[in-house]
Structures are given as structure tokens and as C-alpha cells.
Amino acid sequence: MNVSKQDIEKFIRFQRNEITESIVYERLASIEKDENNRKILHQIAVEEKSHYEILKKYTGKDVIPDRKRVARFYFLAQILGITFTIKLMESSEKNAHHNYDKYTNIPDLQRLARDEEVHEQKLISLINEERLEYMGSVVLGLNDALVEFTGALAGFTLALSDHRLIALTGSITGIAAALSMASSEYLSTKSEGDVKKRPVKAAVYTGIAYLITVAALVAPFMLINNVILALGVMLTMALIIIALFNYYYSVARGESFRKRFTEMAVLSFSVAGISFLIGYALKTFTGIEA
Incomplete structure (x- = not known):
């Protein structure tokens, strides 16, 4: 499928966001004490990594994660809690959902839009923090x-x-x-x-x-x-x-x-x-x- 150069540049930004959040979720899982919550966070990390791989098929590039963003969310999780950090991070994912949803001619991105809108929110709702x-x-x-x-x-x-x-x-x-x-x-x-x-x-x-x-x-x-x-x-x-x-x-x-x-x-x-x-x-x- 032909994708414009402008779209490729956008996909690279989406890629960076997905791999960054995958690493954040893995970091959060490493500090989560509750076993069920830890599994949920790991599942989300795997889901974000799969999104990164799907986008890579179109860009043909490996993208470096935003290390500053990873550090910022990891710090917030330790101070203000994992649930707050995830909710804050996921508020930006609403934009990602709308960005993916625009590409009605690309089934893969339509699936990513559904994932961002439904799957991650369902997982996050399971997280229970004291x-x-x-x-x-x-x-x-x-x-x-x-x-x-x-x-x-x-x-x-x-x-x-x-x-x-x-x-x-x-x-x-x-x-x-x-x-x-x-x-x-x-x-x-x-x-x-x-x-x-x-x-x-x-x-x-x-x-x-x-x-x-x-x-x-x-x-x-x-x-x-x-x-x-x-x-x-x-x-x-x-x-x-x-x-x-x-x-x-x-x-x-x-x-x-x-x-x-x-x-x-x-x-x-x-x-x-x-x-x-x-x-x-x-x-x-x-x-x-x-």
C-alpha cells in the first residue's frame, strides 16, 4: 500500500510514542507489588510493543524511545502512584486514537485505533490501588x-x-x-x-x-x-x-x-x-x- 512521505513522518512519531509507552509500562510493572496489577501492566506493554511493530512495517525504521518521557512517568509513579500516572499517560492516547482513526484505508491502523480506545482502557480499569x-x-x-x-x-x-x-x-x-x-x-x-x-x-x-x-x-x-x-x-x-x-x-x-x-x-x-x-x-x- 502506498503511503505518502508526510504520513511516514507521522507514523514515525506514532512509533516513538508506542515504544516509549511500552517501556513505561514495563517499568511500572517492575515496581508494582500486586501480582494481578503487574500482569495487567505487562499486558499493556506487550500491546504497545505490537503497535510499534505494526507501524514499523510502514516506516521500515527502528525508532528510539523518548527516554525523558520514560523517566518522567516513572518518577511520577513512584511519587503519586501508578494509577495516576497511567491515567495521565492515557489521556494523551485519546489523541492517538483519533490520529489512527483518520486512516480509514489502512486496516492495521484501524485496529490500532480500536485497541487504543477499548483494550487499554479496559485493562487500566482493572488496576486497583490502595x-x-x-x-x-x-x-x-x-x-x-x-x-x-x-x-x-x-x-x-x-x-x-x-x-x-x-x-x-x-x-x-x-x-x-x-x-x-x-x-x-x-x-x-x-x-x-x-x-x-x-x-x-x-x-x-x-x-x-x-x-x-x-x-x-x-x-x-x-x-x-x-x-x-x-x-x-x-x-x-x-x-x-x-x-x-x-x-x-x-x-x-x-x-x-x-x-x-x-x-x-x-x-x-x-x-x-x-x-x-x-x-x-x-x-x-x-x-x-x-
Whole structure:
């Protein structure tokens, strides 16, 4: 079958992508502890390698994989988990599916399009990772910390007016709230009887998520003397945490980033704004100066 020079150049790019991802999946399989997950990853690697060989029939060339991309995804898998990494990598495969689908006159590429659209997604859906089972607990800890704590610190800013006092009060409040949330999650998980989730682990995930958020939000008041500036930095930190977490969550769960980010940001900042006004009102009407 005659293939144009322009198509050959595109096929070479497709080849590089397929061999790169084949190596990535093999690397991921090497660090996966679960035997079933390891088999799934190996299967995907074999599938990607077969795609590479099919494309090679048309290009007649061996293509070097993108080593930087391999290293990047391997690093992400070790830090953020295999499921997140695969979902992130596969989001680019949707483009590959559409690219292959254009070649209606080449049966081999039509088969690759079907593989990219169906086969790999089915394999990925089988992957079960512990950190995603406890995602609900992390969401609970982060949501509560961001909504309640941005509000509390905003209220403390005008009510107390001293950065060290705000940091101290915020730390005490945050630690107490984290312990309370962890305890509530333990009791909630235990009462639900979810066999996949252990109450103690669920409580730990919730508590740690809350404490990390508290530490990030209190830090500006420890480091900056100007309380209004510290408040601004704290709100910026909250926005960054919301963005990072919702990006991770949207990729891992295949949900809309924009919708989740907007909802969480609006809720957190609305509570912070109301609390700031309450702190100002209380300080004005009571006449108490910290």
C-alpha cells in the first residue's frame, strides 16, 4: 500500500510514542507489588510493543524511545502512584486514537485505533490501588481543612491582629480539628462495614491530609509579620493546594478538573470572606484589642 512521505513522518512519531509507552509500562510493572496489577501492566506493554511493530512495517525504521518521557512517568509513579500516572499517560492516547482513526484505508491502523480506545482502557480499569480506595478519606480531610481552616484563620486575622498569636491559635485549632476529623472518619468507616477500607488507615489518611493542609496554611503567619499580607499568602496557598489536589483527583478518577476546582475554591473563599467579616465585626462591637 502506498503511503505518502508526510504520513511516514507521522507514523514515525506514532512509533516513538508506542515504544516509549511500552517501556513505561514495563517499568511500572517492575515496581508494582500486586501480582494481578503487574500482569495487567505487562499486558499493556506487550500491546504497545505490537503497535510499534505494526507501524514499523510502514516506516521500515527502528525508532528510539523518548527516554525523558520514560523517566518522567516513572518518577511520577513512584511519587503519586501508578494509577495516576497511567491515567495521565492515557489521556494523551485519546489523541492517538483519533490520529489512527483518520486512516480509514489502512486496516492495521484501524485496529490500532480500536485497541487504543477499548483494550487499554479496559485493562487500566482493572488496576486497583490502595491510595485510591482511601481517596474519600483524603478528600474529607482536605475539604474540611480548607473550608474550615481558611475561614478560621481569616477570622483570627482581624480578631487577633498578631501574626504569632494567629499562628499559635491556628495551630492548636488545626491539630484539635485534625484529631477530631480522624476520629470521626474511624467511627464512620467502622460503622459502614466497608471490607476494602480499614478504619484505622482511613482515619490516618484523613488526619494526615488535614494536618498537612493546616501546616501549609499556618506557615505564612509564622513567617510574615504583616497579618494582612500573611492572610493573602495563606489564601494563595489554599488555592494552590486546591488546584494540585483536584488535578490529581480529576486525573486519577477521570472527572472534570474545572468543575471540582471551581466548587472547592468558591466554597473555601466564601467561608474565608464571611469569617473575615465576622472577625472584623466582633472586634468592632466588642472593642477587644489583642
